[in-house]
Amino acid sequence: MQDVTPDRGEPFETAVLQLVDLRRTFHQGSRRIDVLNGASAVLRAGEAVALVGPSGAGKSTLLHIAGLLETPDSGQVIIGGRDCARMRDDERTRVRRAQMGFIYQFHQLLPEFSALENVAMPQLIQGRTKRQAHARATELLTSLGLAERLDHRPAELSGGEQQRTAIARALANTPRLLLADEPTGNLDPRTADVVFAELIELIRAKRVAALIATHNLELAARMDRVLRMDGGQLIELEPQSLA
DSSP, rough: EEOOOOOOOOOOOOOOOEEEEEEEEETTEEEEEEEEEEEEEEEOOTTTTEEEOOOTSSHHHHHHHHHTTSOOSEEEEEEEEETTTTOOOOHHHHHHHHHHEEEEESSOOOSSSSSHHHHHHHHHHHOOOHHHHHHHHHHHHHTTTOTTTTTTTGSSHHHHHHHHHHHHHHTTTTEEEEEETTTTTTTOOHHHHHHHHHHHHHHHHOOOOOEEESHHHHTTTSSSEEEEEEEEEEEEEEEGGGO
């Protein structure tokens, strides 16, 4: 078990994401809650990193800060060598769209659009042509076994198919960083196992750095590294210690 404070001598460009001494405090009436208390971590291309800890430990807050959806009280969020923690909202949005993908426990697909259209949508927002976006969406969905389901709307897909579509959408703009919050938490164990295996395969094949919050310690043990939220800090565990 070890602290994961980044090595200050390590070149920033070797890391996709560096979280440095993040602090975040909330107040409930007179009560002060230090959710993050010096949390630090480094994520590199092609590695899947599990984020574990009990409910209320701060996993979602950490993901929101890493995804530039929330601002820390202090500390750095370094993406591609740039500290993004204090960027303007429009700058943060550009970084999110160009460099990040998000996967949630509930797929959050747009119900009125097909699987193909859901995966094409973020690409169109980024300026790709419809032809380019549909070609990329078809490629990703086919790689996830959904070649026969491209024209189906979310309500016509099984839970596993919905989550595969959400994974394809998250990877559509070729992100460098993938953030996932309980991506298999709404699936039955067998489907979760299959979807998780496909996700890890894509992370490694596409050389994406992935931070995946999960309560499933069996899945966490199959990732490259495991970080546990403990007292507002991140402690690295050996994956085999969870098995």
